[in-house]
Amino acid sequence: MVVSVQIAPPDFDPVFAALADHTRRDIVRRAISAEEGVVELAGHYPMSFAAVQKHVAVLERAGLVTKQRIGRRKVVRTNLEALLVARRLLDQYEELWRARIDRMNELIAEPAGAIDTVEATESKR
């Protein structure tokens, strides 16, 4: 997990961009209970149905919500997993650097002569 962050940070930008709007955050919050469709969601905001639909589409593209069929209705459901992935970003970087600092500490604990430095490598030549 840590390795994948280090080598190739996942593309979080669509997630952050999608969450950079308060209406969309509110939709994400409401859609956790997965009870409402786009029509019902649109009723909460002073904007057109089309505008709300657009917000839902942005969230869908970022993987933050999905539309799910329940009987004859289609409800919007928050993908909590995607939300958690975004939050884990900071934690993963913390782990990455903690591990690096542990290795630094091991390195400086070694006796000076035992460390393979550039200087040591070059004087051996």
Next chain:
Amino acid sequence: MTVTAVRKDPQRLTLTVEAEFDASVERIWQLWADPRQLERWWGPPNYPATFTKHDLAPGSRVEYHMTGPAGDQPHGYWDVLEVEPPSRILLRDCCDNADSTPRPFNTIRVGIEEIAQGRTRMSIEVVFPSTEAMEQAVAMGTDEGLGKAVGQIDAILTEEANPARSELGL
């Protein structure tokens, strides 16, 4: 514990880690300035790093690859922006996708200072790739920055009325 402080600032999309070592400033500087020492800590044991080009000077590009357990060798590089031996480095750490297209970079600010005789504090500040997303957010006409959105993630997840919360053990 070596790590003395960790600060996560979702407003600035920044992670700061501070650590203290029983070593001189020069000794800690060498962990960055000497590629052979750098290789000992940059990559995890199962993905050791090899620095193939290393000149810690402003404007230079430091190149490295890591070698995975399956022999895979992802490449990365630093664009060195500022260097002030033995106390300060500012660099952009970047790596390429498998198809060689670049990914967003992280900016890393390193500070090294003596806090007592033979005792040194190192601070690492990592600023996350946010420029693109920030531009997108601005383009969408929102008045709120990216950082606030990230801060909201916690608010969304920890909301008391959130029925899904307990299911996830949050």
